[in-house]
Amino acid sequence: WAIYAPYVKAINQLKKERNAVILGHNYMTPEIFHGVSDFVGDSLQLAIKATEVDADVIVQAGVHFMAETSKILSPDKTVLMPDMEAGCSLAESITAEGVEEMRRRYPGAPVVTYVNTTAEVKAASDICCTSSNAAQIVAAQESHTVIMTPDQYLAQNVAKDVPQKNVVWWEGSCIVHEQYTAKDLRDFREWNPDTRLIAHPECPPDVVAEADFSGSTSGIIKYVTDEKPQKALLITECSMASNIADELPEVDFVGPCNMCPFMKKISLEKVLYALDTMTGQVEVDALVADKARLSVQRMIDLSR
Ligand code: 13P
Ligand code: SF4
Structure with missing residues (x-):
């Protein structure tokens, strides 16, 4: 220090x-x-x-x-x-034209866009979501089919949590979380059966399925703080464990992590x-900002 x-x-x-x-x-x-x-x-x-x-x-x-x-x-x-x-690799994966393409493919379906996007993409969407409210936002849509952009894995994880909806997605991904595999987790668990595995929902669905808990970065902090497992592997960005380790001396944060080069x-x-x-x-261009604000504000209003 x-x-x-x-x-x-x-x-x-x-x-x-x-x-x-x-x-x-x-x-x-x-x-x-x-x-x-x-x-x-x-x-x-x-x-x-x-x-x-x-x-x-x-x-x-x-x-x-x-x-x-x-x-x-x-x-x-x-x-x-x-x-x-x-x-952010997710923000780079889609433009406003990509959103329009999805609308053409699924006419009438609302576009729920992850906040990990540019202002133009938010402006072209109906509502935003984050990893902590994505399932709630998708469930609240009137339409049966819901378009999620741009994170295919978040969308696939939400699709499992909200089976009443037909969730369709753009093929973007996070370069940090897509690196984890279900086999990594199974191998780790075999040798470390007493370690709690905790994954961010930007991980592929088979990775999330192998984990004991999945949630946004703050959801992960809350889980570890409440549960205080003896050993925890955070299947997410490296700084997460470093930031909370001092306050949770009873938890042993183990295992590898992936670094986000952008953060x-x-x-x-x-x-x-x-x-x-x-x-x-x-x-941010004023007209773009006005439209994007509607998408972000709708999300905030639904999340309160
Ligand atoms: P959170 O909303 O969970 O903090 O996620 C942001 C992010 O970029 C994760 O990769
Ligand atoms: Fe984007 Fe980095 Fe977050 Fe992945 S970890 S979603 S690349 S900001």
């Missing part, structure tokens, strides 16, 4: 001067998560927080789609992205630079 201390001090000072808050995703490294974030959480919690915070500036310690969501919900605030290259682009140095120079301001 000693090497981080000067950055943490400078960032926290600049936050006061700029009336800024830092919204930190659960996949941030511990020095960002614990050292400078004012609020931490999963995608849904951070989106809701963006509508509530009383600040002039939001620094999004996460990936670009999260900053766009904050800007869509708080157009009058300055939203800073410490590294514009912090993208890991955010560093204390870049947060400091963004706040100091006020560079990395996220802008």
